[in-house]
Amino acid sequence: xxxxxxxxxxxxxxxxxxxxxxxxxxxxxxxxxxxxxxxxxxxxxxxxxxxxxxxxxxxxxxxxxxxxxxxxxxxxxxxxxxxxxxxxxxxxxxxxxxxxxxxxxxxxxxxxxxxxxxxxxxxxxxxxxxxxxxxxxxxxxxxxxxxxxxxxxxxxxxxxxxxxxxxxxxxxxxxxxxxxxxxxxxxxxxxxxxxxxxxxxxxxxxxxxxxxxxxxxxxxxxxxxxxxxxxxxxxxxxxxxxxxxxxxxxxxxxxxxxxxxxxxxxxxxxxxxxxxxxxxxxxxxxxxxxxxxxxxxxxxxxxxxxxxxxxxxxxxxxxxxxxxxxxxxxxxxxxxxxxxxxxxxxxxxxxxxxxxxxx
Numbered sequence: 620x621x622x623x624x625x626x627x628x629x630x631x632x633x634x635x636x637x638x639x640x641x642x643x644x645x646x647x648x649x650x651x652x653x654x655x656x657x658x659x660x661x662x663x664x665x666x667x668x669x670x671x672x673x674x675x676x677x678x679x680x681x682x683x684x685x686x687x688x689x690x691x692x693x694x695x696x697x698x699x700x701x702x703x704x705x706x707x708x709x710x711x712x713x714x715x716x717x718x719x720x721x722x723x724x725x726x727x728x729x730x731x732x733x734x735x736x737x738x739x740x741x742x743x744x745x746x747x748x749x750x751x752x753x754x755x756x757x758x759x760x761x762x763x764x765x766x767x768x769x770x771x772x773x774x775x776x777x778x779x780x781x782x783x784x785x786x787x788x789x790x791x792x793x794x795x796x797x798x799x800x801x802x803x804x805x806x807x808x809x810x811x812x813x814x815x816x817x818x819x820x821x822x823x824x825x826x827x828x829x830x831x832x833x834x835x836x837x838x839x840x841x842x843x844x845x846x847x848x849x850x851x852x853x854x855x856x857x858x859x860x861x862x863x864x865x866x867x868x869x870x871x872x873x874x875x876x877x878x879x880x881x882x883x884x885x886x887x888x889x890x891x892x893x894x895x896x897x898x899x900x901x902x903x904x905x906x907x908x909x910x911x912x913x914x915x916x917x918x919x920x921x922x923x924x925x926x927x928x929x930x931x932x933x934x935x936x937x938x939x940x941x942x943x944x945x946x947x948x949x950x951x952x953x954x955x956x957x958x959x960x961x962x963x964x965x966x967x968x969x970x971x972x973x974x975x976x977x978x
Contacts, residue, residue: 644829644843646836647745647754649762653782654746658696660728660788663747664688667705667734675933675957678706678894679735684768688733689795691772695779698788700725703798706934710893712873713803714901719751721801730754739764740771800900803891805946808903812940812951812970815885821868821940822884823861826853860963865976879943890938890959896931898955902939902948906931916952918968924952933957938966 666688668679685702692699701722708718730753732743744761745754754760761778765771828847834840854870861868871884879887891898895913899906915927929935937955941948951973954965 644839644846645754646834646839647743647758647760647762650759651763651778652759652761653779653784654729654744654761655784656728656746657744657779657782658784658786658788661698661700661726662692662729662731662744663701663703663722663727664699664731664733665703665705665708665753666732669735669737670934675930677930677932677934678704684735685795685797687768688772691776693791693793695776696784696786696788696791697731697779698791699731700727700792700796701798702795706893707798707800707897710800710897710901711803711889711891713889714801714891714893715751717801717803718798719749721798722747723749735768739766740768742771742775800893800897802903803901804903804948807945807947809947809949810951812949812973813886813942814974816866816940816970817974819867819885821864821866821886821888822871822879822882823857823868823888824873825857825870826850827873856960857963860960860967863964864967865971865974876943885943887941887943888938889941890936890962892936892959893934894932895929895935895955898935898937899953902937902950904953913953913955915956915965916954916969917956917965918954918972920968920971922972924969924972927956929955929957936962938963 664685666681666685668681668684671677671679681704689699689702703718707714709715727747730745730747732741734741741762741764745758747753748755763771763774763778765774828850829843831840831843831847834843858870861870868888869884871882874882891901893901896906896910899913910931912928912930912933915929917925917927919925935955935957936959937950937953938959939948939950951966952969954962954969956962956965
């Protein structure tokens with residue numbers, strides 16, 4: 620399986636409900652070559668398990684699996700300092716940047732992906748690139764697959780032993796360290812919307828397709844083509860929903876802070892999608908252990924609201940507005956919802972009511 624790794628992790632929030640492994644859009648060379656520093660440097664683990672369906676889509680139970688994985692890694696001499704669920708890593712552009720910054724500060728040298736599907740387990744190990752790409756493009760990657768977790772870990776252990784590396788990881792934590800919601804608020808969280816929005820243009824980033832110009836693998840190309848088709852459909856929905864926004868806005872392609880300032884965009888619409896608990900943590904809301912769910916304020920136009928209680932482990936999206944100069948974040952009401960479309964409608968409706976727009 621050959622090709623070039625695209626920086627696709629920014630865009631996969633769209634597909635978390637579909638449970639596609641992150642590396643489905645990544646090309647690499649499958650090998651059983653153990654990373655050279657696996658037994659001497661720190662590793663971070665990105666894991667994925669099937670969601671649970673019901674009244675709400677919730678994350679699956681992962682602790683039993685991760686405890687088993689961590690015990691095996693201790694035996695292998697793998698210092699896995701972080702365990703991060705994929706839905707948190709790609710919750711937003713800002714979340715991904717924050718996790719990468721943390722990995723770099725903690726001097727992570729190897730990245731491990733472990734994925735549970737409905738009928739198999741997969742494990743990938745590779746040197747960590749130090750960037751949002753996670754893996755160096757077109758590199759050799761350790762890859763194994765098995766029908767059950769025990770067999771997978773047993774086979775990985777055999778390959779680690781066969782590599783016969785000098786073990787220097789002696790201070791491995793006894794228990795797995797789970798990374799939850801990491802703050803994406805750069806300055807101050809404000810639970811309102813600024814009145815200046817009435818006369819300021821709001822920049823709204825389109826969902827970004829994956830660049831296909833450097834993809835060599837036919838298999839990855841086909842998955843990417845289907846992905847990009849869905850992105851185009853999402854952008855059509857985005858354009859349609861934004862028509863209800865009462866002030867001036869402009870749909871833009873993703874751009875850097877410098878480009879936002881250069882183009883004089885003072886405000887930017889952003890979103891974050893993860894479990895309700897982690898979304899609140901990422902936006903610096905207080906979260907107490909006793910909370911089993913959170914109440915969203917759903918606008919009923921023109922001036923009414925209703926409440927909707929969503930479990931803390933349900934997957935939700937929340938839209939907010941970032942002030943690009945001060946870097947303050949305006950969140951308004953807590954109006955997260957189970958689809959990005961409903962979350963966007965909620966945000967527009969609550970903003971409209973707060974700023975007293977007259978129809």
